[in-house]
Amino acid sequence: MRGFNLDHLQTFADVVRLGSFSAAAARLNLTQPAVSLQVRQLELKLGLKLIERVGRKATPTAAGRALLQHAGGIDAAVNAALEDVAQHGRSVIGRVRIGIGATACIHILPPILSDLRRRFPELDLMVNTGNAPEILRAIEDNSLDLGLVTLPPNNKSLGRALDVTPLIDDDFVAIAPKAMKLPDPVTPAMLMALPLVIPEPGGNTRSLIDGWFAAAGFTPKAGMELDSVEAIKQLVGAGLGCSVLPGMALTTPESRRGLEVRALKPRLTRQLALVLRRDKPLSRGLRETIAALRGLKRRSR
Known part of the structure; x- marks a missing residue:
C-alpha cells in the first residue's frame, strides 16, 4: 500500500461508473485533465492500463474490472478504520455514498443532507444520481453504500442480498x-x-x-x-x-x-424505498444517514 493514493482509486471508480472522464470531473469538482492525471498516476503505480476509450465511453480493461471489484471493499475498510478512531472523540467522520433518482434528489434530499451536514460537519456525503437498476447494481457491488430508489413493479426482481425498507x-x-x-x-x-x-x-x-x-x-x-x-x-x-x-x-x-x-x-x-446490502457494515455515519432517510417514512404518514 506504500504510495497507493486512495483519492486516485476513487477517481478511477467514478470514471468507470459514470462512463467518462468529463462526467467524473464534474462529479468531483475537478478539471478533466486533473482526473486524467489521477487515473494515469494510478496506472503507473500499478504498471497496468486500467481504462480504455470505446467511442466516447470510458470502459475498464480486464485489470480495471479486477481493481473495481476491490474498490468498494477498500473504501469500506478505510471508513471502518476512521470510524474506530472517531469513537475516541466526539465527531462523526467517514464517507457515505448515496444513490438516488434525480427527482427525489431535487425534491427530497436537500433538507436531509443539510441537517446531516449541520450535525456532522466532518461526514463526507457523496451523492450519485441514476435510474433504479443502475443504483441497485452499484449497491450490490459495493460502489454505493445505500440508495433511495423506486421499487420495480415486481419486487421479486430485487436480489436477496439487499435489505429493502419502503419509505414513501x-x-x-x-x-x-x-x-x-x-x-x-x-x-x-x-x-x-x-x-x-x-x-x-x-x-x-x-x-x-x-x-x-x-x-x-x-x-x-x-x-x-x-x-x-x-x-x-x-x-x-x-x-x-x-x-x-x-x-x-x-x-x-x-x-x-x-x-x-x-x-x-x-x-x-x-x-420509494431505502436499499442497502444486508451484510453492509454500519459505521456511525452510515447509521445516522439511514436514520435520517427513515424519517421520511414517519413524515409521509
Whole structure:
C-alpha cells in the first residue's frame, strides 16, 4: 500500500461508473485533465492500463474490472478504520455514498443532507444520481453504500442480498400546458389522443407508466422521451405535449408553474424505498444517514 493514493482509486471508480472522464470531473469538482492525471498516476503505480476509450465511453480493461471489484471493499475498510478512531472523540467522520433518482434528489434530499451536514460537519456525503437498476447494481457491488430508489413493479426482481425498507408512496399525476384544460381525473384513453412527453425507457418509473397504459389496453407512443423529469415539465409548459409524472415533482406552486395538474384514473403509485446490502457494515455515519432517510417514512404518514 506504500504510495497507493486512495483519492486516485476513487477517481478511477467514478470514471468507470459514470462512463467518462468529463462526467467524473464534474462529479468531483475537478478539471478533466486533473482526473486524467489521477487515473494515469494510478496506472503507473500499478504498471497496468486500467481504462480504455470505446467511442466516447470510458470502459475498464480486464485489470480495471479486477481493481473495481476491490474498490468498494477498500473504501469500506478505510471508513471502518476512521470510524474506530472517531469513537475516541466526539465527531462523526467517514464517507457515505448515496444513490438516488434525480427527482427525489431535487425534491427530497436537500433538507436531509443539510441537517446531516449541520450535525456532522466532518461526514463526507457523496451523492450519485441514476435510474433504479443502475443504483441497485452499484449497491450490490459495493460502489454505493445505500440508495433511495423506486421499487420495480415486481419486487421479486430485487436480489436477496439487499435489505429493502419502503419509505414513501408517491402518486403519479397527469400534466398539460396551462392553456389545455384537462378533465379531472385523467384516464389512459384520454392521454392516448394527445402528444406525450414521458420518461425514457430503462428505469422503473417508465415501467410503471407503461404498465398503467397497458392495463387499459394501450401502448403509449411518445413524441419525446427524456431522462429528466424537470426537462419534461419545461417542455410540457412550453406547449409541446402532456405527460405522466411522479407527484413529488409537483408539490409546490413553483413546481406547477405553467402547468395543469390532474389526478389519474385508475390511480398509479410508486414506492420509494431505502436499499442497502444486508451484510453492509454500519459505521456511525452510515447509521445516522439511514436514520435520517427513515424519517421520511414517519413524515409521509
